Amino acid sequence: MYATSELTQESVPRLTAPRRRRRRVQDGRVPAILPAWLRGQAVNVTRHAAALSPFRRDEFGDGTAAPTEGHIQAVNELIVTLRTDLLKVAGNVTNAAEAAIGDASTPNLQRLLKLKERAHDWVRAIERVWDFYFELFGQRQSKFGDWLLSCDRIALDCYQQSFLGIGIAKSLPAPPPFSYMRTGFSPATYRRGIPLRRLGRQINPFPLIQLPYHRLVNPWTLGAILHEVSHNLQNDLGIARVIPRNIARRLLREGKGRFVASVWTRWNRETFADMSGLLLGGPAVVGSLMDIIGRSPATVVSYSPRAPHPTPYLRMFLSIELLARMGFTDEAEQFRKTWHRLYPNPRAGSLPPEMLNDFPEVVSMVVDSICYSPMVELGDKCLADVIRFGQKEQQMIEEAARRLAAGTDPGIIPERFLIGASRFAFDHRLARPGIITENFYKELARR
Numbered sequence: 001m002y003a004t005s006e007l008t009q010e011s012v013p014r015l016t017a018p019r020r021r022r023r024r025v026q027d028g029r030v031p032a033i034l035p036a037w038l039r040g041q042a043v044n045v046t047r048h049a050a051a052l053s054p055f056r057r058d059e060f061g062d063g064t065a066a067p068t069e070g071h072i073q074a075v076n077e078l079i080v081t082l083r084t085d086l087l088k089v090a091g092n093v094t095n096a097a098e099a100a101i102g103d104a105s106t107p108n109l110q111r112l113l114k115l116k117e118r119a120h121d122w123v124r125a126i127e128r129v130w131d132f133y134f135e136l137f138g139q140r141q142s143k144f145g146d147w148l149l150s151c152d153r154i155a156l157d158c159y160q161q162s163f164l165g166i167g168i169a170k171s172l173p174a175p176p177p178f179s180y181m182r183t184g185f186s187p188a189t190y191r192r193g194i195p196l197r198r199l200g201r202q203i204n205p206f207p208l209i210q211l212p213y214h215r216l217v218n219p220w221t222l223g224a225i226l227h228e229v230s231h232n233l234q235n236d237l238g239i240a241r242v243i244p245r246n247i248a249r250r251l252l253r254e255g256k257g258r259f260v261a262s263v264w265t266r267w268n269r270e271t272f273a274d275m276s277g278l279l280l281g282g283p284a285v286v287g288s289l290m291d292i293i294g295r296s297p298a299t300v301v302s303y304s305p306r307a308p309h310p311t312p313y314l315r316m317f318l319s320i321e322l323l324a325r326m327g328f329t330d331e332a333e334q335f336r337k338t339w340h341r342l343y344p345n346p347r348a349g350s351l352p353p354e355m356l357n358d359f360p361e362v363v364s365m366v367v368d369s370i371c372y373s374p375m376v377e378l379g380d381k382c383l384a385d386v387i388r389f390g391q392k393e394q395q396m397i398e399e400a401a402r403r404l405a406a407g408t409d410p411g412i413i414p415e416r417f418l419i420g421a422s423r424f425a426f427d428h429r430l431a432r433p434g435i436i437t438e439n440f441y442k443e444l445a446r447r
Helices: 002-026 034-051 069-102 106-141 145-165 213-217 223-236 242-253 258-266 268-281 284-293 312-325 329-342 359-371 391-406 417-427 433-446
Strands: 178-181 188-190 208-211
Touching: 034 069, 034 106, 069 106, 106 145, 106 178, 145 178, 145 208, 145 223, 145 433, 188 223, 208 213, 208 223, 223 268, 223 284, 223 417, 242 258, 242 268, 242 359, 258 268, 258 359, 268 284, 268 312, 268 359, 268 417, 284 312, 284 329, 284 417, 312 329, 312 359, 391 417, 391 433, 417 433
Parallel strands: 178 208
Antiparallel strands: 188 208
């Protein structure tokens, strides 16, 4: 009996305690921590919004390598637009928090929670944009600032040459391309005015040129800059649609078949970038391209039905064809023989037979469609007339190469030609690679 009584008494607290806790909540008593927590949510969101403020130019140093005022303004316009919406949401959170403190009803509390979640989604979205450009601009404060500035100046020179060379007035695009370094990746570009996944699908306000460290270390491989800038020129010159149309029409008109025409049309952007880059930089760019696509035979003769780049085996012949059309027939023949020596059997890979049949003739038609066909968008001029490169320009490059190797002033040579000068100096062993690199960046950074 005593045992039963003791068991009953011990069980009473365990059964009644939960009822008492439920009764306190149901009685409408607000937990002591709730008002402070509600106030904290409003303060946190407001401070998040305030912290994501527009950039100031002096945040990234005061040297010539710092981002330009135009780049800062373009990014700030994007941040301000996004931040304005965030501040509105933050104000709604503050109002909801005040209402919940005055009346901690479930509807009021849940309204706050929904608004808070929405605000944090906005914060994360803006942080992605803010952090992306903060990292890019911050690189200009590092020891690589002058290297990136040098690449900016090469890209700007490409734009100036192209817009001066066209036969019609066009609105001047601004800001110019902006270069940044990203290790572990190939050269790439993000065009002006396109939504970027890295920015949460926000619109990129100016061209970005992504360059890997290993290319920057070896400036004679920086033909990649001219290629990536050309992607942007195809859009900013207004010829992004006419180029693929010209290729397709020419190949169909010449009876090359729908399959061949469709493949070369799909490859139009990368093909244009190669052709434009070669016109901008001369024969050295072909050597730079060969650095990239000269890989294992299995890779070079492998065909992908979805790849935007021409199969490497065929891609090289495009530059060889254009080089010959530009008047560099001896150099073109040397590259042709070398390429055949490296890859004597293109049919050993997965290239469709249709792509190999008569491919020299098809390559000639593609080059003609891109470089030697007048376009209304260029003022009825062809690309090779807009961006002129011949023996005279190559002589300038070779003279600058000798000066660059000697550490003397290379003169008034355009910035883009210094890539070819460094390549000529490297190939002809005019100076040690380290000396060529040092003088290359020193010359570009001082301009």
